[in-house]
Amino acid sequence: MNVAVETVRLEKALYGGLIEGTADGKQISVSYALPGELVEIRDGELAAVLEPSPARIAPACVHFGQCGGCQYQHASYPTQTELKAGILRVLFAAEGLTELPPIQPHTADPWGYRNRVRMRVAVVAGKVQVGYSRRASNEFLPIAMCPIAAPLLWRAAEALIRLAAEDATCRRWLAAATEVELFCAPDESRLQIGLFLRDADTARFEKEGFTGFCERVKAAVPELTGAGMKLDPELSRRTRKGWDGANWGAAGLNYDAAGTKYWVSRGAFFQVNRFLVEELVALVAAGRKGALAWDLFAGVGLFSQALAAGFDRIVAVEGGEVAALDLAQVERKTSGKVQAVHAPTLDFLRAQVLQRTRPELIVMDPPRAGVGAEGCHLLGRLRAPELVYVSCDPVTLARDLKVLTGAGYRVDQLHMVDLFPQTFHMESVVVLRFADQ
Numbered sequence: 039m040n041v042a043v044e045t046v047r048l049e050k051a052l053y054g055g056l057i058e059g060t061a062d063g064k065q066i067s068v069s070y071a072l073p074g075e076l077v078e079i080r081d082g083e084l085a086a087v088l089e090p091s092p093a094r095i096a097p098a099c100v101h102f103g104q105c106g107g108c109q110y111q112h113a114s115y116p117t118q119t120e121l122k123a124g125i126l127r128v129l130f131a132a133e134g135l136t137e138l139p140p141i142q143p144h145t146a147d148p149w150g151y152r153n154r155v156r157m158r159v160a161v162v163a164g165k166v167q168v169g170y171s172r173r174a175s176n177e178f179l180p181i182a183m184c185p186i187a188a189p190l191l192w193r194a195a196e197a198l199i200r201l202a203a204e205d206a207t208c209r210r211w212l213a214a215a216t217e218v219e220l221f222c223a224p225d226e227s228r229l230q231i232g233l234f235l236r237d238a239d240t241a242r243f244e245k246e247g248f249t250g251f252c253e254r255v256k257a258a259v260p261e262l263t264g265a266g267m268k269l270d271p272e273l274s275r276r277t278r279k280g281w282d283g284a285n286w287g288a289a290g291l292n293y294d295a296a297g298t299k300y301w302v303s304r305g306a307f308f309q310v311n312r313f314l315v316e317e318l319v320a321l322v323a324a325g326r327k328g329a330l331a332w333d334l335f336a337g338v339g340l341f342s343q344a345l346a347a348g349f350d351r352i353v354a355v356e357g358g359e360v361a362a363l364d365l366a367q368v369e370r371k372t373s374g375k376v377q378a379v380h381a382p383t384l385d386f387l388r389a390q391v392l393q394r395t396r397p398e399l400i401v402m403d404p405p406r407a408g409v410g411a412e413g414c415h416l417l418g419r420l421r422a423p424e425l426v427y428v429s430c431d432p433v434t435l436a437r438d439l440k441v442l443t444g445a446g447y448r449v450d451q452l453h454m455v456d457l458f459p460q461t462f463h464m465e466s467v468v469v470l471r472f473a474d475q
């Protein structure tokens with residue numbers, strides 16, 4: 039068998055975790071390396087680091103390199119943020135965006151930061167295990183630690199494994215699950231569990247027993263305040279067997295951040311980094327004032343509620359079912375100052391362009407797909423004095439910024455908020471102003 043071995047001096051970080059260099063005139067890239075390193079690559083994998091970077095450190099997790107979750111644990115934390123800022127600049131430049139303000143990094147403790155994890159559940163050699171997907175595959179990887187998760191989340195995961203080994207009811211429930219989602223308050227005082235089941239019939243049959251399962255978990259993890267179970271969404275889609283599932287205790291949790299209590303129902307989106315939510319909110323609200331602001335892709339109203347301090351009225355648009363219900367509660371709580379609209383952002387924008395509405399501020403925080411070309415063109419026609427674009431995907435962000443700058447906006451501030459340390463993911467906050475302002 040021919041084994042391809044190459045010795046390469048690596049030069050630059052690519053989005054996704056790969057580091058690229060040139061060997062024999064061709065570009066070659068590899069994971070778990072760093073710019074400046076001389077490495078040996080065998081069949082596309084890092085085989086040896088011949089000259090390590092001074093930024094290389096020992097990874098903290100025993101699963102690093104096998105687990106699909108983290109890509110940067112081998113890099114010192116300051117290096118991780120430099121790599122991300124560099125990648126952002128390269129992605130912007132690829133869209134012709136070169137005359138930009140400096141990127142301001144925002145960081146916090148890079149460990150134990152996740153308030154939510156979604157783990158796979160599988161029975162391996164007769165034992166219930168939790169884990170993630172193995173890197174670049176769909177194979178189940180059982181795990182014994184997850185140092186980026188809040189300690190309570192991993193303690194709860196360990197309790198579930200233990201209960202499955204000791205207790206027949208717990209074993210039945212967990213053996214029927216494909217995934218478990220654990221979500222906690224920022225101070226780890228409260229925990230929510232969501233179980234996703236592989237088998238609708240078992241789930242229906244067992245519905246009565248769910249309370250018993252939750253009570254056993256509560257005895258082991260006193261922070262548990264609520265739990266729910268439903269059919270795995272993927273399975274439910276494929277088999278078209280929709281089912282409501284069962285619930286125990288509170289239907290969500292009050293998440294205290296930036297001086298506000300946010301009600302987050304089980305299953306609704308909430309920012310995942312418990313140490314940086316306040317900083318993110320501060321960057322978006324930043325003392326901004328006016329008569330009307332829009333919060334597009336509003337979730338449970340994280341930014342809307344902060345904007346309520348400075349604006350007379352906030353229109354918050356959310357497309358997801360669960361978050362939209364929470365947002366409707368925010369409308370009641372703020373006596374209508376925050377107006378909740380349950381609609382896709384594009385439908386909302388199309389209608390507003392016709393009505394020629396012009397808010398002073400538009401905040402938008404889309405999922406990875408970004409705002410998209412039509413949305414950006416509509417924003418161009420609206421000519422809002424200020425846009426704050428919060429993005430979790432720098433590729434779609436760069437694509438959208440190209441359209442927005444082409445439509446008359448200019449980039450005023452660029453922030454890289456490192457919501458996802460140890461991974462290649464990054465959050466960006468871009469402040470844009472309409473060019474005639």
Ligand SMILES: C[S@@+](CC[C@H](N)C(=O)[O-])C[C@H]1O[C@@H](n2cnc3c(N)ncnc32)[C@H](O)[C@@H]1O
Pocket residue numbers: 307308309335336337338339340341355356357358361381382383384403404405430
């Ligand atoms: C990244 S989250 C941001 C939520 C919120 N801004 C926050 O910080 O908590 C994106 C939100 O957009 C919603 N969403 C996704 N696609 C949408 C669409 N086409 N129109 C409106 N909302 C959408 C999701 O349900 C989710 O709540």
